[in-house]
Structure formats: C-alpha cells, structure tokens
Amino acid sequence: MILDCAIIGGGPAGLTAGLYTTRGGLENVTMFEKGMPGGQIMNSSEIENYPGVVGEITGMDLMTPWPEQCQKFGLKHEMVNIVRITKEGDIFTIHKEGGETAQAHSVIIGTGSSPRRAGFAGEDEFFGKGVSTCATCDGFFYKGKEVAVVGGGDTALEEALYLAKICSKVYLIHRRDTFRSAPNTVARIKRTENIELVLNSSPEEVYGDNMGVTGIKVKNKDGEIRDITVPGVFTFVGNDVNNQTLIQEDGSFLCDMNEQGQVIVDISMTTSVAGLYATGDMRIAAPKQVVSAAGDGAVAALQVISYVDELLN
Numbered sequence: 001m002i003l004d005c006a007i008i009g010g011g012p013a014g015l016t017a018g019l020y021t022t023r024g025g026l027e028n029v030t031m032f033e034k035g036m037p038g039g040q041i042m043n044s045s046e047i048e049n050y051p052g053v054v055g056e057i058t059g060m061d062l063m064t065p066w067p068e069q070c071q072k073f074g075l076k077h078e079m080v081n082i083v084r085i086t087k088e089g090d091i092f093t094i095h096k097e098g099g100e101t102a103q104a105h106s107v108i109i110g111t112g113s114s115p116r117r118a119g120f121a122g123e124d125e126f127f128g129k130g131v132s133t134c135a136t137c138d139g140f141f142y143k144g145k146e147v148a149v150v151g152g153g154d155t156a157l158e159e160a161l162y163l164a165k166i167c168s169k170v171y172l173i174h175r176r177d178t179f180r181s182a183p184n185t186v187a188r189i190k191r192t193e194n195i196e197l198v199l200n201s202s203p204e205e206v207y208g209d210n211m212g213v214t215g216i217k218v219k220n221k222d223g224e225i226r227d228i229t230v231p232g233v234f235t236f237v238g239n240d241v242n243n244q245t246l247i248q249e250d251g252s253f254l255c256d257m258n259e260q261g262q263v264i265v266d267i268s269m270t271t272s273v274a275g276l277y278a279t280g281d282m283r284i285a286a287p288k289q290v291v292s293a294a295g296d297g298a299v300a301a302l303q304v305i306s307y308v309d310e311l312l313n
Contacts, residue, residue, distance in 0.1 A: 001028060002028075002091065002103045002104060002105060003028045003029065003030055003102060003103065003104035003105065004021070004026040004027065004028045004029055004104070004105055004106065004304075004308050005017075005021050005026055005028075005029045005104060005105070005106045005107070005108060005301075005304050005308065006029075006030055006032060006092065006094050006102060006104035006106070006107050006108075007021075007029065007030070007031040007032065007107075007108045007109075007110070008031075008032050008082050008085065008094070008107065008108070008109040008110065008111055008245060009031075009032075009033060009039075009109060009110035009111040009112060009280070010031055010032075010033030010035075010036075010037035010038065010039065010067075010077070011037075011038065011039020011040065011041065011110055011112050011280060011293060012039055012041065012063070012066070012280065012290045012293040012294045012297065013039075013108075013110035013112075013279035013280035013293040013294065013296050013297040013300075014031055014033065014037075014039075014108070014110040014279070014280075014297060015031070015037055015038075015039075015063075015066045015067060015070055015294075015297065016066075016293075016294040016295075016296075016297030016298050016301070017031075017108045017110065017279065017297035017298070017300050017301045017304075018031045018070040018075035018297075018301075019066075019069060019070045019073065019075070019297075019298075019301075020297065020298050020301030020302060020305075021075075021108075021301040021304055021305060022070065022073040022074040022075045023073040024301065024302070024305045025305065026304070026305060026308060027074065029074070029075055029076065030075075030076040030077070030078055030102070031070075031075055031076070031077050031078070032078050032080055032082050032094065032096075032102075033077065033078075033079060034079065034080060034081040034082075034097075035079070036079075037063070037066065037067040037077060038059075038060070038063035038064070038066070038067075039063065039112060039293075040112055040113070040114075041059040041062070041063060041290050042059045042060050042063055043059060043134045043136050043137060044058065044059030044136065044155075044158070045058060045059070045135055045136045045139075045158065045159060045162035046058065046158055046161065046162055047059055047062055047290070049182075049289075049291075050062060050290055050291060051291060058136070059136075062290070080096045080097060080098075081096070081097040082094055082095065082096060082097070082245050083095050083096070083097050083244075083245065084245055084247065084248070084249075085107055085109070085245050085246060085254055085276075086248065086254065087254065087273060087275075087276070090105065090274075090275070090311060091103050091104070091105065092104045092105070092106070092107045092275065092276070094107070105275065105307075105308050105311055105312070106275040106276070106277070106304045106307055106308055106311075107275065107276050107277070108269075108277045108278075108279060108297070108300045108301065108304060109245065109246070109263075109276070109277070109278050109279070109282065110278070110279040110280040110282065110293070110296070110297060111242040111243070111244075111245060111282055112239075112242055112280055112281045112282060113239035113240055113241050113242055113281040113282065113288075114239060114240055114242055115133035115134075115235070115236070115237075115238075115239055116237055116238045116239055116240050117235070117237075118150055118203060118235045118237045120202075120203040120204060120205060120206060121204065121205040121206070122205050122206035122207055122208070123206060123235070125206075126206050126208055126212065126213050126233075129208070129212040129213065130206070130208055130212040130213025130214075130231055130232055130233060131206055131213060131232075131233050131234075131235065132232065132233070132234050132235075133234065133235055133236065134234075135149075135159035135162050135163050135234055136159075136162065138232070138234075139162065139163050139166055139167070139234075140166065141232065142163070142166070142167050142231060142232040143166045143167065144166075144167065144168055145167055145168060145230075145231055145232065146167060146168055146169040146170070146171070146229070146230045146231075147163055147167050147169075147170055147171070147230050147231070147232040147233065147234060148170070148171040148172075148173055148198075148216050148228055148230045148232070148233045148234070149163065149170055149171070149172050149173065149233075149234045149235075149236065150173045150174075150203050150233065150234070150235045150236065150237060151173075151174065151235065151236035151237050152174035152175070152176060152178075152179045152180055152181070153179075153180045153181055153236065153238070154180075154181045154182060154185065155236040156172070156174075156181075156236035156237075157172070157179060157181045157185045157186065157188075157189050158181075158185060159234060159236055160172050160189060160195055161185070161188055161189065161192060161195075163234065164192050164194050164195050167194070168194065169194045169195075169196065170194060170195045170196070171195075171196050171198050171228055171230065172189065172195055172196065172197050172198060173198045173201055173202075173203060173216075173218055174197070174198070174199055174200075174201070175200065175201065175202045176199065176200065177199045177200050198218060198226070198228075200220050200221040201218040201219060201220045201221075201226070202218060202219055203216055203217070203218050203233075204217045204218060204219045204225065205217045206233050212231065213230070213231055213232060213233055214229065214230075214231065215227060215228060215229045215230060216228050216230060216233050239281065239288070240261075241260070241261045241262050241281065241282045242282060243257065243261050243262075243263070243282060246263070254273060254276065255271040255272045255273045255276055255278075256271065256272040258284055262282060262283060262284045262286070263278035263282055263283050263284065264283075264284055265277070265278050265283045265284060267299075268299055268300075268303050269283065269296055269299050269300040269303060270303060274307070275304075275307055275311070277300035277303055277304060278300075279293065279296035279297050279299075279300050280292075280293035280296055280297070281293065283296065
C-alpha cells in the first residue's frame with residue numbers, strides 16, 4: 001500500500017500535520033517518529049505563551065493530549081527511526097532503520113533540531129556526567145546545590161528560572177551584557193534572588209573527576225578567569241537542524257537547502273521537490289516556537305491534501 005502522506009517527525013509540526021491531513025480526508029497517513037510523540041518541547045519546564053493556555057504549564061502537559069486527538073481521526077504512528085527519504089517518479093520511499101521501507105505519494109518532514117554543543121573544553125568528556133542540555137531531565141539531581149547555566153536566549157533564561165526553584169543558586173553565564181529573551185523573562189531573572197548574572201563572560205573549561213563535574217572556568221571580556229565551583233552545568237546555546245533523512249547516498253540533499261542546513265521553503269512550506277513539505281525548526285526562517293511549528297504543520301497538510309487529490313484524480 002502506498003501512503004497518501006508520510007509524516008516524518010512527531011513534534012508539534014508533525015502532529016498538527018497528522019491532524020489536518022486525516023481530518024481533511026486522507027485515509028492512509030502514517031507518522032514516523034523514533035520516540036514518543038511530542039517533540040523537544042516535552043523537555044521544557046515552563047510554557048506561558050501558548051495561545052489559549054492560561055498560567056504556566058510544562059511541555060509534557062501541553063503535548064500529552066495531541067497524539068490522542070490526531071489518532072481519533074485515523075493517524076497511524078510507527079515508532080521507528082527513518083534514515084533516508086528518496087524519490088523516484090512521483091513516489092517517495094521512506095527508508096527505515098533496519099532495512100524496511102514504505103512508500104508515499106507525499107511527505108511532510110518535521111524532524112526539528114537538536115541542542116548544540118557550546119564547544120568549551122571538557123564539554124564532551126563530562127556530557128551526561130554533570131553537563132546537560134535538559135534542566136527538566138537532570139535538574140532534580142542538583143536539588144539544594146549550586147549549578148551554572150550557559151546561554152542568553154529564551155530557553156536558557158526559562159531553564160535558569162526553573163533551576164532556581166530547586167537549586168540553592170544558579171550562575172547564569174552569558175557572553176553579552178544584554179539578553180535575547182522576552183523582556184518579561186529577563187525581568188523575572190533579575191528579580192530572582194538566587195540567580196547570579198555572570199555577564200560578558202564565556203565558558204573556558206568544565207572540569208571534574210571520575211565522579212563528574214566539580215566546576216567551570218569562565219573568561220570575561222578583559223581576559224580574567226573566574227573559577228565557579230558547581231557540580232552541574234546546563235548549556236542552552238542554540239540548536240542544529242536534524243536534516244540527516246534528506247541526505248542521499250551520494251551525499252547530496254533531496255531538496256534545496258541553505259548554508260545552515262535548513263530546508264528552503266516558500267510560504268506554503270513547499271520545497272524544491274514536488275510533494276515534499278518541510279515544517280518547524282528545520283525550515284528557513286523558523287521562529288522556533290511551538291505555535292509556529294503547529295501552524296507550519298497545518299499549512300503543509302492543506303497543501304498535501306490538494307497535491308494528492310490532483311495527483312490521483
């Protein structure tokens with residue numbers, strides 16, 4: 001059986017695409033996601049800007065009802081890692097890990113992005129041993145202890161606020177003296193007594209022993225080194241696009257990409273390949289917000305319904 005649409009990725013974009021394609025009349029739609037649906041936002045400790053949700057809510061609480069809603073209209077979910085997408089004629093082939101394949105008339109890809117490494121000495125050595133990119137996953141281990149957070153964007157500040165609730169102190173290390181976060185979030189950071197701002201500073205090295213991290217060295221703009229003793233360091237310095245499934249056997253990409261590895265799309269999420277649509281964090285100019293990713297999924301789904309109808313009728 002050839003699928004009407006294969007959705008690669010089960011985050012907000014993929015789930016919304018699944019909802020709109022199935023509710024819009026497509027009968028054979030499968031979402032391929034290697035883990036549980038929900039996406040990276042599931043790790044977020046606090047969301048206060050999703051429309052219609054009043055008050056603070058965790059990413060897990062926000063996303064938990066989405067799969068059930070989609071499956072109500074017939075979306076199928078296959079828990080498998082997709083290693084490559086190829087196309088021959090009008091048919092896409094979905095290559096699964098392990099060698100099996102599926103075929104589809106159209107594809108919506110929304111594989112998102114992954115936390116970027118900051119690049120300081122010791123980061124790789126101590127990753128998972130005191131260095132983390134997920135406060136909600138690992139913050140509990142540092143209850144009542146001091147930790148450091150590296151970054152200056154929305155995620156860094158939001159996770160610093162979360163950690164401040166369970167840790168005795170949070171050192172917020174940022175290479176500038178201003179933040180790229182929402183003014184309301186910055187204001188909350190500044191009035192949280194157990195958050196110390198370490199500005200105009202960059203991490204030089206995380207160090208420790210066979211038990212894990214014991215501290216981090218940071219350098220300020222004057223070249224002075226400060227040694228901060230902490231057992232945990234959380235880094236939030238951006239994300240890298242998960243575009244591996246679009247890489248072909250010869251090393252080229254299935255569709256047009258920009259220099260940052262993001263998929264080039266138009267306003268309708270259409271790529272340079274007919275029947276292929278890209279959504280969420282992996283597309284160009286992505287706002288990297290849950291509501292935007294969901295919107296992308298809806299737009300792509302409506303395009304797919306028209307595309308498949310024209311292709312088959």
